[in-house]
Amino acid sequence: MPVRSRRATQGRAPAQGPESPGTSAHHVVREVAGGRWLVLGKDGRLSAYALADEGMLRWTEERPGGSAWAGPELVPVPHLTSLTVAQGADGFVHFVGRRAVEKDDGPPVVDLVTATQFQTGRPVTQWRPLGNPHKERPKAALLGVPAAAVSETGTLHVFVRNEGGALLVRCERPDGKWEAWRDLKVRRVQDGTATVTTASGRVEVLVPGAGVTPRLVREPGGAYQPDQDIPFAHAPGSAVALETAQDRVTYYWADDSTGGVMAYRPGTWAIPLGGSASTGPVAALRTLLDGYDCTVLAHRAHDGQVMLTACGTENEGGGVWWSPTGEYCTGGPALAYDAYGRVVLALVGKDGALHIARQNRESGLALDPSVRV
Secondary structure, eight states: OOEEEHHHHHOOOOOOOTTOTTOOTTOOEEEEOEEOOEEEOTTSOEEEEEEETTEEEEEEESSTTOSOEEEEEEEEOTTEEEEEEEEOTTSOEEEEEEEEEEETTEEEEEEEEEEEEOSTTSOOOOOEEEEOSOOSHHHHTTOOOOEEEEOTTSOEEEEEEOTTSOEEEEEBOTTSOBOOOEEOSOOSOOSOOEEEEOTTSOEEEEOOOSSSBOEEEEOTTSOOEEOOOBSOOBOTTOOEEEEEETTEEEEEEEBTTTOOEEEEOTTSOOEEEEOOBOSSOOEEEEEEETTEEEEEEEEEBTTSEEEEEEEETTOGGGOOOOEEEEEEOSSOOEEEEOTTSOEEEEEEOTTSSEEEEEBOSSSSEEEOOOEEO
16 A cells, blocks of 8 residues: 655655744643544544643634644643543544642642533533542542543543552443442553444453553443453553454554554454554554555654554555654644545644644545644
């Protein structure tokens, strides 16, 4: 599958300065959001989200598949230390943040907060506190970075590592109230949980562990149950889960020892894909390329450049060839398709701004140079 980027072949264009027209110089990204931070709304417009010092930043396509974007728009959320994004089948976008308020008399006061965006570009709901499973402030301050999934009924499930290294979940009820925190009986976990909800409503959860990778599964209407652990460790925060067939999930991550990208489907062998992933998760997207069912992968290499590849879905064993895009980023890149089915690559550049590269009309997977928005 040909994979090309005009930026890589033409040389990297100079980045615009922070005072370029149409940008907001004082709204600079601190870090990319967790989860799928580039999402397609029900109206066909893409939105991107990131974390800034003052809260959440949002960019929105002005029309479906268009090149003009609105933003960055600041959604004030004081004291956020992390942000993750999850979208349900209904198109609603859910945000979960970790909030830490510094105090002079000891550890910070830490809790989780959540909000929802019901329509593309519209205001988000009020941020609601989810509390902290720990009551004692010193333990509460050690709460991990949350991850999120949306169930088949559209309710939000929030996962987090507690002070002792156990994985907990708190689930929203259909009436909007929240259940109590539940211990999922998974120990010695690290931050960087990856989740996916399949088309049938099955939720799978992958957790970085010590030497192994625990995996949990929840069938529609059921409870989370431990499934067979994966006998490989992965770099915490590098994993992404993608439904590659009906109720069959493929996981992609950076190997904990080599940094090379791996593919794994439960019940099969792990497949090394080469590459040399750095910080941030691998990005994965299932789409049609030249009429073929394909999986597109992107990761940030150690030099900061985004590497891109594509292969037939569930045919990683046939070999993949990573292509340099000529695009450089901080944190992990994101992939989505737009209203016309074109692959869109989003990244946060070293200038702290959002950059978008879009598939052009050439065969295979060919991207135009990125545009700062």
